[in-house]
Amino acid sequence: MKLFHRVILTLSLGLLPVMALWAALFYFAMVNEINDETDDVLGDYAELVMRRALAGKPLPAPNNGSNNSYSVTPVDEKYLAENPAITFYDETVYIPEKEETEPARVLKTVFCDAEGQYYEIKVATPTFERTDLLETIAYYIIGLYIVLMLTIFAVVSLVYYYNMRPLYRLLEWFDKYRPGANSEPVPDSSSVVEFRKLNMAAQQAVERAEYYFEQQKQFIGNASHELQTPLAIIGTRIEWLVNNTPLDEQQLEELLKIQRSLSRLVRLNRTLLLLSKIENGQFPEASETDLAAIIRENAETYGDIYEERNILCDTQLPESFTVHMNESLATTLTNNLLKNSFLHNIQDGKVRVTADGRELTIANSGERALDASQIFERFYHEGNPESTGLGLALVSSICRYYNIEVGYSFEEGMHRFTLKFPEEIKR
Amino acid sequence: MKILIIEDDSSLREIISRGLHSEGYVVESASNYSEADEKIAGYSYDCILLDIMLPDGNGLRLLEHIKSLKKSDHVIIISARDSLDDKVTGLDLGADDYLAKPFYMAELSARIKSVLRRSANSNGNKLTAGNITLDLHSRRVEVDGKELTLLKKEFDILLYFMQRPNHIVDKAMLAEAVWGDHIDAADNFDFVYAQVKNLRKRLDASGASLTIKAVYGFGYKLTEAAQ
Numbered sequence: 001m002k003l004f005h006r007v008i009l010t011l012s013l014g015l016l017p018v019m020a021l022w023a024a025l026f027y028f029a030m031v032n033e034i035n036d037e038t039d040d041v042l043g044d045y046a047e048l049v050m051r052r053a054l055a056g057k058p059l060p061a062p063n064n065g066s067n068n069s070y071s072v073t074p075v076d077e078k079y080l081a082e083n084p085a086i087t088f089y090d091e092t093v094y095i096p097e098k099e100e101t102e103p104a105r106v107l108k109t110v111f112c113d114a115e116g117q118y119y120e121i122k123v124a125t126p127t128f129e130r131t132d133l134l135e136t137i138a139y140y141i142i143g144l145y146i147v148l149m150l151t152i153f154a155v156v157s158l159v160y161y162y163n164m165r166p167l168y169r170l171l172e173w174f175d176k177y178r179p180g181a182n183s184e185p186v187p188d189s190s191s192v193v194e195f196r197k198l199n200m201a202a203q204q205a206v207e208r209a210e211y212y213f214e215q216q217k218q219f220i221g222n223a224s225h226e227l228q229t230p231l232a233i234i235g236t237r238i239e240w241l242v243n244n245t246p247l248d249e250q251q252l253e254e255l256l257k258i259q260r261s262l263s264r265l266v267r268l269n270r271t272l273l274l275l276s277k278i279e280n281g282q283f284p285e286a287s288e289t290d291l292a293a294i295i296r297e298n299a300e301t302y303g304d305i306y307e308e309r310n311i312l313c314d315t316q317l318p319e320s321f322t323v324h325m326n327e328s329l330a331t332t333l334t335n336n337l338l339k340n341s342f343l344h345n346i347q348d349g350k351v352r353v354t355a356d357g358r359e360l361t362i363a364n365s366g367e368r369a370l371d372a373s374q375i376f377e378r379f380y381h382e383g384n385p386e387s388t389g390l391g392l393a394l395v396s397s398i399c400r401y402y403n404i405e406v407g408y409s410f411e412e413g414m415h416r417f418t419l420k421f422p423e424e425i426k427r
Numbered sequence: 428m429k430i431l432i433i434e435d436d437s438s439l440r441e442i443i444s445r446g447l448h449s450e451g452y453v454v455e456s457a458s459n460y461s462e463a464d465e466k467i468a469g470y471s472y473d474c475i476l477l478d479i480m481l482p483d484g485n486g487l488r489l490l491e492h493i494k495s496l497k498k499s500d501h502v503i504i505i506s507a508r509d510s511l512d513d514k515v516t517g518l519d520l521g522a523d524d525y526l527a528k529p530f531y532m533a534e535l536s537a538r539i540k541s542v543l544r545r546s547a548n549s550n551g552n553k554l555t556a557g558n559i560t561l562d563l564h565s566r567r568v569e570v571d572g573k574e575l576t577l578l579k580k581e582f583d584i585l586l587y588f589m590q591r592p593n594h595i596v597d598k599a600m601l602a603e604a605v606w607g608d609h610i611d612a613a614d615n616f617d618f619v620y621a622q623v624k625n626l627r628k629r630l631d632a633s634g635a636s637l638t639i640k641a642v643y644g645f646g647y648k649l650t651e652a653a654q
């Protein structure tokens with residue numbers, strides 16, 4: 001949920017009870033006011049009738065077109081004592097002209113004529129229907145609520161987006177941020193204290209991350225470089241022994257085993273160096289490289305190397321598949337995938353290389369799916385101790401460098417590695 | 428032939444020196460910038476092996492210095508940094524070759540020979556060992572004056588051995604040199620074995636005085652054929 005939506009939602013929910021309470025208050029105030037006014041009118045009317053009755057003038061006709069009605073009934077003193085002198089109340093009365101009952105406001109009081117006879121006078125006037133009033137008020141309140149919300153929505157969005165600009169600039173910056181990619185500095189143009197603090201915290205966090213990232217890269221690079229000389233010494237010394245000293249078969253075998261382990265170490269170190277170089281962006285020169293040609297040439301070589309496996313290699317590639325990247329990295333990228341497709345194949349298996357638009361797929365027969373979440377990790381090797389476990393890490397590193405999407409899937413008994421090249425490789 | 432090794436690691440310096448000495452070179456060595464500078468100023472060398480990472484100065488600066496002296500010394504850079512930048516800079520500054528650590532003695536020896544052969548410029552295109560002559564340009568091989576026809580890969584393998592006579596050539600190294608760097612993790616080298624076997628048969632049949640001998644597990648060696 002976006003912050004803005006959250007703000008709007010809380011505002012709407014918060015306003016709902018307030019509006020309801022306000023509607024209730026409004027209703028009661030309204031009813032009170034109307035009753036008050038009606039009571040005044042009733043009082044006047046009752047007075048008029050009383051005066052006329054006391055003065056002996058003819059009383060108003062019951063049917064005088066005003067819908068007001070009245071009745072005068074003689075009462076005794078006992079009744080007088082039991083009832084209050086004046087009461088106002090609501091009642092439904094029958095209006096003969098309309099031939100229907102209507103809600104009415106009633107005034108009941110008593111008066112005494114010259115003979116000391118008490119009369120109760122009851123005047124009524126039709127008044128509003130409470131349910132109608134409630135309904136109307138409800139409609140208006142809902143309407144008001146909607147209009148108010150729309151207004152609030154408009155004002156809040158203006159105010160919100162205006163004031164939150166620094167936050168969105170920071171978020172946009174975070175989206176673009178790639179560790180070690182020499183990003184622009186954290187935007188810092190706000191005069192608001194909180195945002196300045198946030199930007200500063202982001203800047204510091206990023207600097208720290210960059211620092212450790214750089215340290216780690218340098219460490220791997222330096223360690224690999226420092227290893228080269230001792231590796232060279234061991235290699236040349238073994239070579240010296242084998243070339244220049246009389247050795248029996250057992251000694252030779254021991255040396256051979258050392259030599260084999262050393263070769264692995266050398267390979268491993270070389271790959272680590274390559275990885276560290278890619279991550280340090282030390283492959284700046286790029287040219288139009290034809291992957292189709294590289295693949296065709298090397299597919300043949302691997303076919304020779306794994307001849308005894310009788311692998312059928314089917315390359316369905318266009319005449320050329322050019323990408324703008326460093327040629328040596330392009331070769332490393334495709335060769336690693338191609339080599340894997342032969343190496344991790346089965347007897348009489350298949351290798352299929354296909355291209356579709358800017359997408360290149362290298363597929364090979366296999367027995368079961370690999371763990372897609374792990375295969376691109378460094379030093380992940382399934383069951384093959386001879387492998388450096390860096391081949392696919394290298395592939396993924398090169399792809400990251402050039403923004404190539406690399407994917408793995410296992411379909412119909414084939415491992416499929418797909419490279420999706422961007423329209424324009426920018427680097 | 429006089430060679431100067433400039434390398435700060437004493438163990439590596441010693442073993443290279445010993446290896447080259449056994450091949451008949453006169454070998455001098457220097458362990459740092461100032462020592463190297465002194466030797467270069469005072470003497471002439473046919474080939475200088477230069478480690479570009481020295482404790483008291485950048486080897487590339489030393490290379491510039493050597494070139495500024497306008498001496499004819501050839502320089503092969505040996506570096507722990509297999510970086511293209513260094514390589515390009517080094518070669519631009521006038522180095523004759525660039526060899527990344529770790530390397531095999533056989534490789535170093537072949538590079539030195541190649542540099543010296545280029546400079547001698549006599550028969551620079553031809554390699555001779557025993558009664559085998561190999562022409563690099565026309566890619567023809569003659570045994571005892573008679574032409575021997577080889578397939579492309581067989582020629583490449585023979586060339587590799589001819590550049591490293593009497594050195595044990597590691598199978599993996601041979602595979603990389605002939606088939607390309609990316610072969611490195613191939614889990615078997617049977618394909619190398621098959622090619623070398625064919626080449627050996629052809630050499631033996633043509634009456635060559637040299638043959639390719641398998642060295643227990645390690646690889647092969649171009650050596651005198653047993654009569």
